[in-house]
Amino acid sequence: MPGTPIRRGDVAKFAIGAAIIAAATGAFAYTAGWLSPGRLTPTRLVAALAPPGGPALGHRRNHAKGICFTGVFESNGKGAELSRAGILAAGTYPALGRFNLGTADPNAPDATVRVRGMGLQLTASDGTLWRAAMIDPPFFPVSTPQAFYDLLTASHSKDPGAMKGFIAANPEFGTFAGWAKGAPWTASYAEDAFNSLNAFIFIDAAGARHAVRWSFVPQAPVTPITDAELTALGPDHLEQEIAQRVAAGPQRWNLVITIADAGDPTNDPSKVWPADRRTIDAGTLVVQKIEEERDGPCRDINFDPTILPDGIAVSDDPFPAARSAAYARSFNLRTSEVKDYPYNATATTGATP
Amino acid sequence: MTASAMTRNTVTGRSTSATPRFSALQRLLHWLMAVCILAMLFIGVGMNSTVTPKYLPLVETHKTLGFVILLLALIRLAVRLVVGTPPLPADLPPLIKLGAHLSHYGLYALMIGMPLLGWGMLSAGGYPVVLLGHIQLPAILAPSDALHTVLWNAHFYLAFAFFGLIALHVGAALFHGFIRRDGVLESMASVSAPREATRPRK
Numbered sequence A: 001m002p003g004t005p006i007r008r009g010d011v012a013k014f015a016i017g018a019a020i021i022a023a024a025t026g027a028f029a030y031t032a033g034w035l036s037p038g039r040l041t042p043t044r045l046v047a048a049l050a051p052p053g054g055p056a057l058g059h060r061r062n063h064a065k066g067i068c069f070t071g072v073f074e075s076n077g078k079g080a081e082l083s084r085a086g087i088l089a090a091g092t093y094p095a096l097g098r099f100n101l102g103t104a105d106p107n108a109p110d111a112t113v114r115v116r117g118m119g120l121q122l123t124a125s126d127g128t129l130w131r132a133a134m135i136d137p138p139f140f141p142v143s144t145p146q147a148f149y150d151l152l153t154a155s156h157s158k159d160p161g162a163m164k165g166f167i168a169a170n171p172e173f174g175t176f177a178g179w180a181k182g183a184p185w186t187a188s189y190a191e192d193a194f195n196s197l198n199a200f201i202f203i204d205a206a207g208a209r210h211a212v213r214w215s216f217v218p219q220a221p222v223t224p225i226t227d228a229e230l231t232a233l234g235p236d237h238l239e240q241e242i243a244q245r246v247a248a249g250p251q252r253w254n255l256v257i258t259i260a261d262a263g264d265p266t267n268d269p270s271k272v273w274p275a276d277r278r279t280i281d282a283g284t285l286v287v288q289k290i291e292e293e294r295d296g297p298c299r300d301i302n303f304d305p306t307i308l309p310d311g312i313a314v315s316d317d318p319f320p321a322a323r324s325a326a327y328a329r330s331f332n333l334r335t336s337e338v339k340d341y342p343y344n345a346t347a348t349t350g351a352t353p
Numbered sequence B: 001m002t003a004s005a006m007t008r009n010t011v012t013g014r015s016t017s018a019t020p021r022f023s024a025l026q027r028l029l030h031w032l033m034a035v036c037i038l039a040m041l042f043i044g045v046g047m048n049s050t051v052t053p054k055y056l057p058l059v060e061t062h063k064t065l066g067f068v069i070l071l072l073a074l075i076r077l078a079v080r081l082v083v084g085t086p087p088l089p090a091d092l093p094p095l096i097k098l099g100a101h102l103s104h105y106g107l108y109a110l111m112i113g114m115p116l117l118g119w120g121m122l123s124a125g126g127y128p129v130v131l132l133g134h135i136q137l138p139a140i141l142a143p144s145d146a147l148h149t150v151l152w153n154a155h156f157y158l159a160f161a162f163f164g165l166i167a168l169h170v171g172a173a174l175f176h177g178f179i180r181r182d183g184v185l186e187s188m189a190s191v192s193a194p195r196e197a198t199r200p201r202k
């Protein structure tokens, strides 16, 4: 160093280097979304779920009211025609799940929530997991994750024209609104069908790909009721009822896999496939035990629908990716808010059998 | 660090006639990993700021490349313990030397620590850790809300510390190369160039 005068050219090279570092930092900030307030990020999508009063800390940011179950999945082996996933080979496998209501409010009265859901984890013999989160409507209200965000924004907006504007831009929502208004209710989770709605790809042993959707269809006879009748049963009837019902005997759902024909839309869960599509009954979900969420094994699980075993993959449906990003965000939030979660509050009023 | 410490102690200063350079293997690992790590930082913040379908392949790449980095970093550490490092210029002020050493230890800690934090965070969150869609790794921690939160925060904040440290590191390398012109940049500069081709460290 001593005796080596600094040369102008080298200073210029150093300056160029420094400029490259600055540019890389800018590119990093851009990639992180800090320079793009309009970008739909997992953070914004999840924030939009919160009711005007703010989210219920410690709870799932959607489908916040729920109850855990455990049981088994009895696979009859017929699904192996479509997918090489271990869980579809004949056998009996552990199942863990959560019945829930599609609301951000963990204390919402049952009859105020139109959408019911099931989170499910099946574990194959080799330990690989299949997680799913399904709901009871036969189709999704909107076609894209962006439209779902727009729906949340419009429904929480104070602007009286917001919902009108949203419906005009997303006419498929009308079909859902019709279902929400007209479809009968049930008085039990055991009488509801839970549908994947999103299309997935099953890959068979030969590597062939089959676009499918699936449903868990209840074996229990369905007794349709009105929302007024459900209201009369009390705000937490569903959890009390399923606990009593399962204590009296296991409840069953058939896994019905529907195979798309060429040309059926796989990228839009608001569009149902024609009713004559081929289906395969791949086995039975047997729910054997109910546990309260706060002590139960389902609480700290993220039923991310993209946690799939080899033999099942996502399709061109844009929802699973958006859901995976949003569920991770919700999971990160709620696991960091343990102190706000009512572990010990009203521990005796639960529905544990 | 014994081997490298020895090298530094026995080779005094940089007035040896041979040009002290990192071994070819070290240079190869350095540049290969530099590309991978920069990619990882961008993939990390990119995936966490999108809900588009590219989210899923980005996450999968993040996990897989993260493990590749962990393996390469362990190999690199072993190589360094065996082969050592060329001494820093003798006329470098002691504080700067200390800074150089500490920053290198910091970089090693992050190259090894970040993947372990990622792996631990997923394990504590009850997630399966699957690479390339079908290579299932064991959980290294039992599920725990509290641990998940701690590890998530560590992975998140250390990622930005990593970026900052790299920026500092590159700035220092350019300072050595263009302002001090003391041969430090050349000691790592090229993956393939033979010794003779480089400016001797004086």
Ligand code: HEM
Pocket: A045, A046, A049, A059, A060, A061, A062, A063, A066, A098, A099, A100, A116, A117, A118, A119, A133, A134, A135, A140, A144, A145, A148, A195, A196, A197, A198, A269, A301, A302, A303, A319, A322, A323, A326, A327, A330, A331, A334
């Ligand atoms: C972009 C659209 C969607 C967003 C942003 C979204 C958001 C969320 C969030 C944040 C959670 C809580 C996750 C957690 O903390 O573990 C959740 C849970 C759930 N979602 Fe979605 N969701 C979307 C679409 C769907 C669709 C299409 C379905 C069904 C077909 C669905 C069914 C469910 C169910 C059943 C749960 C509860 C799972 C459990 O018990 O943990 N969601 N959703």
Ligand code: HEM
Pocket: A032, A328, A329, A332, B037, B040, B041, B042, B043, B044, B045, B048, B062, B063, B065, B066, B067, B069, B110, B111, B114, B115, B116, B117, B118, B119, B122, B129, B155, B156, B159, B160, B162
């Ligand atoms: C050198 C290695 C690694 C670097 C530099 C790195 C860097 C990053 C960065 C920059 C983020 C985004 C932070 C944010 O903006 O939210 C991130 C997130 C993440 N990383 Fe890594 N990572 C590494 C290794 C790993 C490994 C090996 C795994 C898992 C096996 C992993 C799992 C994750 C996950 C799951 C997230 C998302 C966390 C969330 O839900 O917010 N990372 N990482």
Ligand code: HEM
Pocket: B026, B030, B033, B034, B035, B037, B038, B080, B085, B086, B088, B100, B104, B107, B108, B111, B166, B169, B170, B173, B174, B184, B185, B186, B187, B188, B189
């Ligand atoms: C992602 C980025 C990078 C990481 C993690 C990294 C890491 C390291 C580490 C740990 C060392 C210590 C030597 C060893 O044991 O390998 C080192 C040395 C070095 N790096 Fe980097 N590096 C990165 C990028 C760069 C870049 C972009 C440059 C040049 C512009 C650079 C120039 C150097 C030089 C000149 C040395 C030698 C320092 C000495 O003589 O002690 N590095 N790097």
